[in-house]
Amino acid sequence: MYFYNVNELYRAMSPSVPLQEMIRAIRSARTQCEERGVIQRECAAIRAQFRQADNGGRSHNLAKLLYVHMLGYPAHFGQMECVRMIASPRYSEKRVGYLGAMMLLDEKQDASLLITNSIKNDLSHSNQYVQSLALCTLACMGSAEMCRDLAPEIDRLLRASNSYIKKKAALCAVHIVRKVHDLGGVSCIASSGGTPSDNSIPRVLHGAVVLIIELCERNPETLERFRKTVPDLVQIMKGLVLSGYSPEHDVAGISDPFLQVRILRLLRILGHNNEGASDAMNDLLAQVATNTDSTKTVGNAVLYETVLTVLDIKSESGLRVLAVNILGRFLLNNDRNIRYIAMTSLQKIVGTDHNAVQRHRGTIVDCLKDQDASVKRRALELSLALVSASNVRSMMKELLLFLSSCPAELKAHAASGIFNAAERYAPSQRWHIDTILHVLTTAGGDVRDETVPNLIQLITNASELHCYTVHKLYRALLTDISQQSLVQVACWCIGEYGDLLLRGECQETEAVQVTEDDVLDALETVLQSHMSSPATRGFALTATMKLSTRITDNVDRIRSIVSIYGSCIDVELQQRAVEYNALFKKYDHMRAAVLERMPVIEKNSPGHTNGESTGEAIKDIQPAKVKQGEPLLPPQPANQVCDLLDLLGGSEETLQPCPAVGAPAPGLLINTASTAGGDLLDLLGVLEPAPLAPAPTVPVYEKDGVTLTLSCEKQCDTGLTVTLTASNSTDSDISSFTLQAAVPKSVQLHMKAPSGDSLPARRTAKVTQMVVLNNPNKVNLKMRVRISYTSQGSAFQDTVQIDSFPGLDAAGQ
């Protein structure tokens, strides 16, 4: 670096206003307008000076112009002056000229091409500072053509003996590598890049390492070549870590942490997916991890980079454990920055080292309550990733607490995360419904649109909880009608199960005496409130209509409500009201049948619109028959209705008369429904023993009452998802059931979290485990599975080898 007292020189050389005085004038301007006036005057003076012939104050004027540019004012008229100054023989002018070039010129300006020749000449200048100016400028704003032209020069300078030039040349080379993508330029630099790694001067080393990182990231061949330098890098790193105090490069007790971080990053790139290189650096990484002082931030920065490297290469398991422990220590640190980065890194590994991260769950959940928004966001994402079947209740409690106090931008994400987790791990339906209701009351405005039909579908499925649900929703409706999703669900339930509400008794929650008038009042409030959206009003109107069959006394009141809306401005409401009016007047005999209870809605069925469709004439027999079909199908993680579709011959037309899966057809289908039901029964009867075409399951292990079946699904050309399902047919429960799998070396294996670890007796529940395999070399696929469990107090262990996978051909492709 070359610092220099600019002001005295300028004052001696020129008569015009020196830089200091201009700055003073600008500072003393009291308003923006005044400041602009001062600057415009100065710019005019500068322009006049530029037009004159060479005078001593050129650099001084350009300096003023650069200052004006730094304040944000346009200064493009200085570009040509920069070009002229760069070509000048005087060092002071060159310097300001190059600075101006770096600030005012970029690739898009035409003037930048004009300095190519000057740069070329200066690169061979005898003065090293001039050379470095040229190098800096090229590295800063060199376009692709300029870089291509000058690459041989840079190459030459990389081999120079002067370390000052070497380091600048290395950095310039990095820029060239980024700009010039064709192989010619890259290869010539790559060949010279090999030598710097055995150079001992740290600054040059730093530049060289950056250059190597850049080369390796872009070109896999160079990556292979530089793998040979891993031992050298390890040596250098060891030297840095173990060396004593070196005043030149010391930052808070660590010698040259920036270089250490760079080398660690390079090691990460070189060791990624490569066993040999990873082995060579295992010792070093352990050494760095243990020897680095972690009381200061600098040390933590180096440790962080080490952890990232360990997690990214093929390190041995002891090292990985060490890395995760370091992250755990970070989590307990008082400094928020460190906690933030710990959580960022844990997020990256939660997929692969799930158990290790689970150990720190308590701390992560505490971070949800932190004041800082960044920390909260990270804690939320990590918590959602850590929810599993065993901890779902406690985690959900924390997450719901978080939802009520979290900042607005995280609410939607948190709500959808909670829904996903609840869907996957809900221990009971009542808990599931409670959780969703809680979310709707706290964050109803931020949930996705499909929450309402999903919730309604869930409620219809939980038939024993209808009474409880409707009571709870009614109470929620009375307290608050601003949350649209909640109000919609509440209206739908009240309409559907209003008779349960009016009956007044309920086992699961304390009953409330509700009269018909109360219920109608509530619905009317929703209809008339300005907070209700048109969709919500639609729900409320339909609910009111449905109640006409469920209540006895106030049918007239309902009739009058409905007729009022016959002249509503909202077209949708008006249409509904008119239709309902017609139902009262002309089709009164059909009203009871039309407004009957809806059947259980199947999830993910084609044509499943949303839960809001008006009632249809559907006999209750239909859903019961379809339900009977379900246990005959082998348990699959995929949804069961799709399987049902396949049973039905895979054609869409046969679905139309099947009411449980399709949207209700317009019109009344009392008669056709029963015949379709008969067809359904026949199909189901025939298909009892047959396995399903989409995903065949094969039993692979059967001993002592424990059965393990396997099914697989090809995801892509080399990827395969295998699902292992275990069941227990003995009379005693099995606990701590774990599966471990091993595959041939070239196949990559990734086990997801199992659905549980206990197998209750007599096949009452199953445990499923999904395993994702990637077979890039298409070797013969084999898998060895070790089963371990505890039954009646004693531990059992067994191994089974699976050589053939159903759904794959004999070669395992």
Add this chain to the structure above:
Amino acid sequence: MIKFVLMVNRQGQTRLSRYYEPVELSRRAPLEADVVRCCLSRKKDQCSFVEYKDFKLVYRQYAALYIVVGVSDSENELSVFELVHNFVEVLDKYFSRVSELDVSFNRPITAALCLLAPPFYSTTH
């Protein structure tokens, strides 16, 4: 990689700025205003790393001056944090007890030259 470095005072005025990627003049002012708003509204004991659009901001407060560095996602934030401190220490040594005035009024060109120094440079890649 480092995208930009800003030095901003408490009132939100940019004292020094350096962009390591081409950004048009017209887009710089709103970007700076937005970034500064993010950082100035944070309390003292909050995390120094903020996620902003598609990159991260690492900021540090020194008396009345905020130094904000915009980095891409793949960068080691703690390392950049230390780099900022290193930079300030260098300025301190050179100007002997640097202040906001030095950076913005007395020796702006010098400070701008500092931002061309190798540590920043190498971290831009």
